[in-house]
Amino acid sequence: MNVKTQSAAETHADHRHWQSDVACWQDDIQNWRTEHSTALVQLQETMQRIQDHGKSLESHANTLLALEESLEHHEKSLAACLKDNPENVADDPLNAQHAKQAQLHQTQQEAHERIKKHHHTAMAQVAILKAALEAAV
Template sequence: MTQKVESPAELHADHRHWQSDISMWKFDIQEWRSEHESALEQIEQIAELIRLHQKALNDHADTVEAIEGGLEFHEQNLAASLRDHADSDLDDALLGGHAEESKKFESQRKAHERIKKHHHVAMAHVTALKHSLEAAM
């Protein structure tokens, strides 16, 4: 097989085209490096947001523990009241305490659902980003 011999003008034209491509590639690389620096800064900010979310999660866990302790205390008071006053109506203070615990519990239920939704969305995005970056390697 013989290869077509190109003229010097055609060779020079190829070289100019290649140089143009190289210039474009270098520009792209410069842009990508800048974007990578920005991405690293954003990932550091994301890591801080995840740490803040972890603190909120820990605070939520502490609140749940406190509510559970309050429930045990409330249940013991109810049992004692019923044992001591089996024939009488429930104590107004006990009923007031129950209403207050009910409000706290409902507020915590809503907070739990907000945290749960946020957690699932955030973790899905983190996992997707990780998989996307791994696939590119």
């Protein structure tokens, strides 16, 4: 291996350059430490939001169960009305109940679509973050 002979001035210049590099790298590390601390706080906040999202999913599931029970009750009321009504015409209270059931269904459909979109977006972002962290160093 051939090593180039350098003058004292060239050697000192290399050392100053290396010291400058090390100083820049130390600045990077300090900045990264600050960003890392901030990221940990943000991840804790994110974890809380993910847990809150889970609670929202459970609440939505419970609302759907109630909607399903309401629909079953409405269907039974309709069947009883039609059985007792020879002209097969639903009465006014049943029509009002049906309109209410239709509105409940529409409201839940809209809520479900909002939750679905939010859920898919959030889970995709978590997967991206996980993949990025697993690929690091």
